[in-house]
Amino acid sequence: MTPPVFAHGSLRLYLLALLEERPRHGYELIQALSEQFGGTYSPSAGTIYPRLAKLEEEGLVTKSTDGRKSVYEITDAGRAELDARRHELDEIENDVTDSVRRLADGVRAEVNDAMRSLRAELASAAREAKRAATRMPAGSAGASSTSHADSSRAVHEADLVLNEFRQQLRTDLRTRAHQGRVSTESVTLLKARLAQVRADVLATLVDTPPN
Amino acid sequence: MTPPVFAHGSLRLYLLALLEERPRHGYELIQALSEQFGGTYSPSAGTIYPRLAKLEEEGLVTKSTDGRKSVYEITDAGRAELDARRHELDEIENDVTDSVRRLADGVRAEVNDAMRSLRAELASAAREAKRAATRMPAGSAGASSTSHADSSRAVHEADLVLNEFRQQLRTDLRTRAHQGRVSTESVTLLKARLAQVRADVLATLVDTPPN
DNA sequence: ATTCGTCACGCGATATATCGCGTCGTTGCA
DNA sequence: TGCAACGACGCGATATATCGCGTGACGAAT
Known part of the structure; x- marks a missing residue:
């Protein structure tokens, strides 16, 4: 629905830039990105870890496990890649900042919607329940007997x-x-209706011949 | 800050009850709980997994790995524990529902505050001036048919x-x-009738003006 | 009976990894 | 040259597990 914050290949380069500063583990990178862009945008784990895995596969970073953390460190090849494309970094930062701003605007609009829907909570629940009750196919005029398992x-x-x-x-x-x-009165109504439902359901149980 | 939704030992029993219905994996239990309590409260992974580990340690459930999922199944000892304390379950459900309700109100209040502060710059001055002028004579003598206690x-x-x-x-x-x-067919009938009852009861709640 | 310690517990934060959908770029073929 | 297939990519959802803080329950000590 909402467009990605990072364009194709941008995240890859940005992660490399962050790892150039110092070695970091995955969660640390998530936090760093979140902080860099005002907390409004937090890249999900499903965004970071596949990218790190790919970078390692390409030999641009190395991964070393430390306790329950996985620390990633940039390699010479990684630094070379970074040097070759360092001019792109500024543009990326600009683009991302713009994306985040657009995102924030969207969030504000959504909060407005959420408030409206909160107020409509009860009414909509009622409507939904009514619709569910109406949708009664009731077909299946089969003479199929009920099996033990079905029962x-x-x-x-x-x-x-x-x-x-x-x-x-x-x-x-x-x-x-x-x-x-x-x-x-609502409770009284509920009680009466439930009693009726029970009676009706019991009736279907009794009326059905047990053969 | 906010008090826990589940009281001491309540989650343990509730998980057991969910696993009595059928075996489930951890994430499934999180979703089930989230759904049961209106989506407002989603127990975190850090709440569920330690509890499941403890239950396994106690021999009340068994854990079996299936691909990347860990399926938990209740044992006879688990069923025995559940039988012995089944009477507590209703109370727990009451407490949790109340907690969630309070939580939801809190969230709503917070969102309201946030929205208010966003709009405050222009509106609050005018509103405050008007309120100061009117001064609220505190009449409000409504002959309300239903009291708080009655409710x-x-x-x-x-x-x-x-x-x-x-x-x-x-x-x-x-x-x-x-x-x-x-x-x-009896079950189908039951389902439809219950949906109808819910709709009707909700209608009496909505139709009644709150003030 | 009270208080004091501690132990269990709930839970958000920390940490990692995979799956599948949608989209954007590139490449190769008509 | 146009475009269609394919692969790479971003990302939310799915999935699991641990750490540490604060609180509440419960027994021990006073």
């Missing part, structure tokens, strides 16, 4: 359904309680 | 209702499974 699976599935339902409503009610009030 | 009691009552319903249906289904079959 066990059904009981287990029912457990999960019950659990999820309970958990959801629990959260719903607490959310509401914290931003307003939960009337006793 | 809390309602939530608690709802918990009990939900619990009882779940327990009853669990028993119903198992009884039926022992003397015959439980069809998947």
Whole structure:
């Protein structure tokens, strides 16, 4: 969705530049980058480690394990590569700084959206639940008898359904309680409806011939 | 700063309960917990893995490596421990849900603060002047039908209702499974009906004006 | 009974590594 | 010359593990 902060090959060069200052381990490089660009952009581990592995494979850095850390050190070949392309570094820094600024603007917009969606939390949950309830295919007019295995699976599935339902409503009610009030009428309604559901489900269990 | 979501020993038991449903690997448990508590609370890896290691050490779970995943499976000793303390689980769920709720409110407040401070420069001066002029006569004599205490009691009552319903249906289904079959249609019906109930209850919560 | 120590525990921070998606460049062929 | 296939790359998500701080529970000592 959002464009990459580092363009093709830029990160590679930038890591090399950081390792020229002094040997560092992977996590240290992540922190260094995060600090360099105002904390707004933190490169993920999935960005750094593959690049370091590649650099090692190319012989531009060496890797040595120290306890649970992996320290990377630049080689002569690495320094040569850096010298050959040092003029690119300034441009990279400019580009990255611009990218980060654009990113920060995006974040601010997203926070605004998040606030809106937080306010709509309850309403949207209600709508979603209603939609899920409406979507009832109810087909499968098959005369298929239920096997033993299916029965066990059904009981287990029912457990999960019950659990999820309970958990959801629990959260719903607490959310509401914290931003307003939960009337006793709601609980009365819940009780009545659940009793009805139980009766209906039991009916389907009894009505089905056990043969 | 913020208090832990899980009290002493609670996480241990909760993990055991999750593993009773089916074997899972560490990351899966993190996701399961995150989902169960509305995505607001995501336990960190540093919370889960030490606990799993301890559980294995105690012989309550077994660990088996599958590719790059580590699958944990509950043992008989684990099930025994769980049976002995199953009554604690509901309380834990209550506590955790409350903690998460408080956490979410905190986050919301913090975001609000951040947004406010962003907008503050222009708006706050005007708003403050207006507030100073009005001076808030503190009327607010609303004949609110539901008091705070009633609301809390309602939530608690709802918990009990939900619990009882779940327990009853669990028993119903198992009884039926022992003397015959439980069809998947019953489960489908249950799911749909529960979704409907949730939607209806949520509707009563949303329709009621908070002030 | 109180307090004092310590031990377990929750958890964020630290640390590493892989997978898969989407995109950008390059290369080679039509 | 145009473009299409391919590979390299950035990066979020997936996955695991340890360290150290602060707190809370619990027993021992007073």
